[in-house]
Amino acid sequence: MRVTKTDFIHYLNCPKSFWVLKRQPDQYPPGDFSLFLQKITREGFEVEECVRSFFKNSGRDVTFQKVFETSDGLYARADVIERSASGEKILYEVKSSTSVKTDQSANHLKDACFQKICAERAGENIDRVFIVHLNASYKRDGPIEPEKLLTFIDVTEQVVDLERETALEIDQALVLSRKEFIDRDGCPCLYKSRGNQCDTFRIFNPRVPRHSIYSIPRLSAKLRNEFVSRGIFDLRDVPDDCDLSEGQLLVVQSAKRGKPIINVSEIRSFLSKIEFPVYFFDFETYASAVPLIDGASPHRQFPVQYSLHVLEANEVLVHRDFLEREARLPLELIERMQDDIGPEGSVVSWHASFEKTRNRELAVDFPHKAAFLDTLNARMVDLEDVFKSSYVDIEFDGSTSIKKVLPILCPELKYDDLDVQDGTSAMEAWQRMVSAESDEAESIAQALLRYCERDTLAMVEIYRFLAAL
Numbered sequence: 001m002r003v004t005k006t007d008f009i010h011y012l013n014c015p016k017s018f019w020v021l022k023r024q025p026d027q028y029p030p031g032d033f034s035l036f037l038q039k040i041t042r043e044g045f046e047v048e049e050c051v052r053s054f055f056k057n058s059g060r061d062v063t064f065q066k067v068f069e070t071s072d073g074l075y076a077r078a079d080v081i082e083r084s085a086s087g088e089k090i091l092y093e094v095k096s097s098t099s100v101k102t103d104q105s106a107n108h109l110k111d112a113c114f115q116k117i118c119a120e121r122a123g124e125n126i127d128r129v130f131i132v133h134l135n136a137s138y139k140r141d142g143p144i145e146p147e148k149l150l151t152f153i154d155v156t157e158q159v160v161d162l163e164r165e166t167a168l169e170i171d172q173a174l175v176l177s178r179k180e181f182i183d184r185d186g187c188p189c190l191y192k193s194r195g196n197q198c199d200t201f202r203i204f205n206p207r208v209p210r211h212s213i214y215s216i217p218r219l220s221a222k223l224r225n226e227f228v229s230r231g232i233f234d235l236r237d238v239p240d241d242c243d244l245s246e247g248q249l250l251v252v253q254s255a256k257r258g259k260p261i262i263n264v265s266e267i268r269s270f271l272s273k274i275e276f277p278v279y280f281f282d283f284e285t286y287a288s289a290v291p292l293i294d295g296a297s298p299h300r301q302f303p304v305q306y307s308l309h310v311l312e313a314n315e316v317l318v319h320r321d322f323l324e325r326e327a328r329l330p331l332e333l334i335e336r337m338q339d340d341i342g343p344e345g346s347v348v349s350w351h352a353s354f355e356k357t358r359n360r361e362l363a364v365d366f367p368h369k370a371a372f373l374d375t376l377n378a379r380m381v382d383l384e385d386v387f388k389s390s391y392v393d394i395e396f397d398g399s400t401s402i403k404k405v406l407p408i409l410c411p412e413l414k415y416d417d418l419d420v421q422d423g424t425s426a427m428e429a430w431q432r433m434v435s436a437e438s439d440e441a442e443s444i445a446q447a448l449l450r451y452c453e454r455d456t457l458a459m460v461e462i463y464r465f466l467a468a469l
Helices: 005-013 017-023 036-059 108-121 156-177 223-230 245-256 264-272 333-342 352-365 366-378 381-388 402-409 421-437 438-468
Strands: 062-069 075-083 089-094 128-134 150-156 278-286 302-311 318-322 347-349 379-381
Touching: 005 017, 005 108, 005 156, 017 379, 017 402, 036 062, 036 075, 036 150, 036 421, 062 108, 075 108, 089 108, 108 128, 108 156, 128 156, 128 366, 156 318, 156 402, 245 381, 264 381, 264 438, 278 352, 278 421, 302 333, 302 352, 302 438, 318 333, 318 438, 333 366, 347 352, 347 438, 352 366, 352 379, 379 381, 381 438, 402 438, 421 438
Parallel strands: 089 128, 278 347, 347 379
Antiparallel strands: 062 075, 075 089, 128 150, 278 302, 302 318
């Protein structure tokens, strides 16, 4: 049974989920390799190509993608192995991030430590270890310059400090991978927030209800651990006197009552501050690890399209939009916004901090447009705010995302009839469009326009739903 670096990281996150993947892969939930993970994988290859260019131009003695295998099942493919002029063996672990990560979701030191241990157990002594990541301050200007884009961090000491612990964990993973049966009652992810739980959570925890303590937004680890230790998972069993914030308590109350908690007076007050004409506005952005366009930095998001529904006081609704068809900073997009958004009326977005941040960044890129963009931000209203305390429904499952709210309030308006259905697929589609032949590019463009239009139409219908209350 082979155990790779990816398997090992999986083991660290949840040993039981790792076991299902290795021993019963047909039972592992399908679709776990999401568009987001595909994007990360593709970006990893792009960064590796930059690393190859760096070393090839340096004239140093290196080997790319060297494979190490051990008789007990460990398998590693090292990004770069260098033999220095002094005879040292140096291992380079390449990452598409802009820093060395050591958090729960990604621990680059553990990754590198696994590679070192596997290489040495296969007979290759490693003297030093480096993490190669992207330079966050690099700004593209012409062809990519690998020596400026890449940052090399010597992590040898940190990896050596982790080696004893990691070696023990590796051996435990190997032993587990050979077991034919394991206890299927619960998994360690019971103590984690929903976003950090394993893909097989339902397999090991079937008694946890759909709306559970994991639906409580931003629940502290201390309180979550207390609930788990007391066997409290159903929201209806959460004590009334527990230390929850107002927003968290409303989610619990909605579950207990089996209906939404609605404060009509607060909603009326919120809507009364919206001025006509109302501009329902949404950006779609593009970001990549290796900057695609001049002026962009690693992972810098820049708008490539917007949708705008304009609602007049007499209920007349007009739609406008813009899609950037070339890989360039969005000056034309801003100019079209100036044409489409009048000087009066509220600008309504969902999770408006995203649009505001993009506007502030664009104001730095184009100082002569800063006054317009600053004024736009001053006029912006966040429709999501209503669903934090004024309209709380357990059917949103503790979320205020428009993708959770829309199906409950406006079930007739969906995304599943669209070719592009979320922000990540929109990014991927836009990148394909700018390099595609004309016919294919136009087809992708229309799919992008339909998706972005659906986002602002969703806001219009949710606004109308609230107004009808």
